[in-house]
Amino acid sequence: MGYLEVLLAVAVMGLAFLPALGLLFAGLDGNAAARHLSTATFLAQEEIESLRNMPFAEITSRGRAEVDGFPGYWRRVEVEWEVKGRVSAVRLATLVGRR
Numbered sequence: 001m002g003y004l005e006v007l008l009a010v011a012v013m014g015l016a017f018l019p020a021l022g023l024l025f026a027g028l029d030g031n032a033a034a035r036h037l038s039t040a041t042f043l044a045q046e047e048i049e050s051l052r053n054m055p056f057a058e059i060t061s062r063g064r065a066e067v068d069g070f071p072g073y074w075r076r077v078e079v080e081w082e083v084k085g086r087v088s089a090v091r092l093a094t095l096v097g098r099r
Contacts, residue, residue, distance in 0.1 A: 033088075036081050040090040043067055 067073045074080045080089040 032083065036083060036088065037090065039070065040073065040081055040088075043070065043073060044090050 072081055080087055082088075
């Protein structure tokens, strides 16, 4: 087999695997999005739990605040994050009543 045939075979195989490379990158982006969503959901649940454990009279409206230990995340019982200039959010709600 000559060099030309080998070069042609490598080129054909490269073209055949090119779409699979796109799927790989799409999968990596999906995994990153899922990781951010899981982190944001955890942070929102954590804040809701802290509100549930407060006496009713002490619960106040809170503004947007950065989350310690999680750079790039903000919380106000909704958690927002930014990746590649796009802001996403998880919003969890609970009803708080007097006991």
